[in-house]
Amino acid sequence: MQAVVAAGGYGTRLYPLTASKPKHVLPILDGTVLGKLVSDLASFGVDEVIVTLSYHPEHVIRALSGIKRPTVLYSFEAEPRGTAGGVREILGVLEDRFLFLNGDIYHNLDLRELIEFHEESGALATMALRETDRPWEYGIVRVSADGRVLAFQEKPRKGEEFSNLINAGIYVLEREAIERFVEPGVFTDFSKHVFPRILKTGRLYALLLEGDWIDVGRPSDLLLANFMELRRRGLRRFVASGARIEGELETSIVLEGAVVEEGAEVAESLVMAEAVVGRGSRVRHSILGEGSKVAPGSTVVNSVLGDGSFFEGMGESLKIM
DSSP, X not given: OEEEEEEOOOOGGGTTTTSSSOGGGSEETTEEHHHHHHHHGGGGTOOEEEEXXXXXXXXXXXXXXXXXXXXXXXXXXXXXXXXXXXXXXXXXXXXXXXXXXXXXXXXXXXXXXXXXXXXXXXXXXXXXXXEOSOGGXXXXXXXXXXXXXXXXXXXXXXXXXXXXXXXXXXXXXXXXXXXXXXXXXXOOOIIIIIHHHHHTTTOEEEEXXXXXXXXXXXXXXXXXXXXXXXXXXXXXXXXXXTOXXXXXXXSOEXXXXXXXXXXXXXXXXXXXXXXXXXXXXXXXXXXXXXXOEEOTTOEEESOEEOTTOEXXXXXXXXXXX
């Protein structure tokens, strides 16, 4: 089976971590968001993945360079075409049926269940659904008992949502859906443009899947995805080879070449490669970008430090370049 993975977005809500690289290559323990997503597809019968690229494509290619299965191909967008518009650009190489995934998703859902349901339903498009307590942040869906989508609304106003079932950004699609509902060269989004059109045909379906899932769109989501992966592996912390831990570490991830100096305390945080947590400092529920440094005796709480940044003092809810 073939899959298309969209990895062209900027990741503005993850700034400053995305100042010079796309969100898709941010770390999940010893891998990346996109690397885990793509490599896991092999277990669902996917043998070829086409990744659509735009912002800093070199980082994406580097992140996926070690993957042997599935085969990874790339499509470069000179200008963003939207989730569906990017797929329309590669129509000539698409199979009759394929998977589509947003490239900023962490999950352990069983996509075989979604594929089988799609094949049995005769759908043009089938979306994976998740339950959430924040439906106003996503596209929400109302479905019939047999899984047919009855109504679809993209990011309703808070208090006006009619469902807590949300679009998980994973679809099984027929090539026909792209041919009929996506015009070439036009910016087109699946949620905003294509699914409302397919809904009118009665061939838009959806299936609720169980398991971990998160859209890695904000720093708190990136932290949560890393904690989910810790739990999945049965770990309480992760320390990469080459990292040095002299202080205290609790439920955290410390990557290659990073240092937690003597007397420092790090809890519920992600310390990226080559970052330094200075002697006697305290870091809690924060992300320290690559090569960043927290000065000795400082405190960083609920904050994000960008790559190569330096912080000294007391900080909470900060975003520092």
